[in-house]
Ligand SMILES: NC(=O)N[C@@H](CC(=O)O)C(=O)O
Ligand SMILES: [Zn+2]
């Protein structure tokens with residue numbers, strides 16, 4: 637049995653760092669293992685302009701622990717008022733790596749997102765022209781669509797029409813949770829990629845609901861049936877270049893998770909690499925872990941893979957704290973519900 641595994645340093649292609657005391661508390665958890673991350677712009681207020689992205693990047697860099705080698709890759713939050721020229725300038729200067737599309741009301745802090753997709757046509761066309769990727773939270777928000785169907789309906793009614801209408805637009809379907817998402821990404825061309833979270837490889841909807849409601853397993857898009865989890869595992873472990881890691885590590889303080897109206901988001905930054913090594917090993921796919929965490933994402937974003945490496949070692953069970961403390965309050969670390977044996981050296 638393999639007990640040591642050296643990989644190029646991983647990147648996280650979908651990460652929430654928040655701001656202020658929460659940023660200071662969670663950033664070290666990611667910077668410990670990851671070289672780069674795509675930073676989500678759903679702050680309050682959202683990161684909409686190039687100028688806002690520049691000051692947010694400065695706050696992230698200022699919060700980095702001494703000596704940490706971590707590069708935040710910034711994104712802009714797409715609104716119906718986004719100026720195509722501001723986006724193009726922010727991309728040309730190297731400040732932003734992608735633009736983020738939230739359908740209005742789909743998830744945490746998405747109220748400023750898009751309602752009428754015709755209003756962002758000019759921005760999407762500019763992005764297609766300059767090759768700037770669009771990261772998509774792929775769920776419809778119509779009240780009549782069942783929450784478990786919202787991703788599949790989004791693909792057919794929003795995403796596919798946008799891609800057909802905007803040839804050359806590069807799209808990352810983020811945090812895919814269904815076999816439909818897997819199939820759609822597989823069937824696409826090289827302008828389409830899909831990120832998969834750590835937690836969606838581990839939990840299905842039973843984990844959230846059976847035996848009592850588990851708020852720390854609630855995230856959006858919500859975990860689906862077991863057959864979907866298995867499709868995600870197969871995709872993540874296939875080595876196929878279209879699929880790469882985006883943890884969607886999304887910290888909320890416990891008081892807002894363990895609440896009558898609990899926030900969506902799982903916090904996985906602390907133990908993601910251990911969990912991934914364990915699940916890839918469970919399925920006999922450790923050889924494809926590096927492609928998923930360290931190679932496929934840079935290839936899609938047309939960035940070099942990291943030169944530095946990390947080494948994972950298998951040993952006796954490793955444990956992680958149940959919570960991390962932040963200046964904003966305690967944040968519960970995702971519990972995969974099985975023993976972990978791999979740790980990053
Ligand atoms: N994934 C989540 O459940 N929550 C994210 C938002 C998002 O990525 O949709 C958050 O910002 O908390
Ligand atoms: Zn999302």
Ligand SMILES: [Zn+2]
Pocket residue numbers: 650651652676884886
């Ligand atoms: Zn997210």
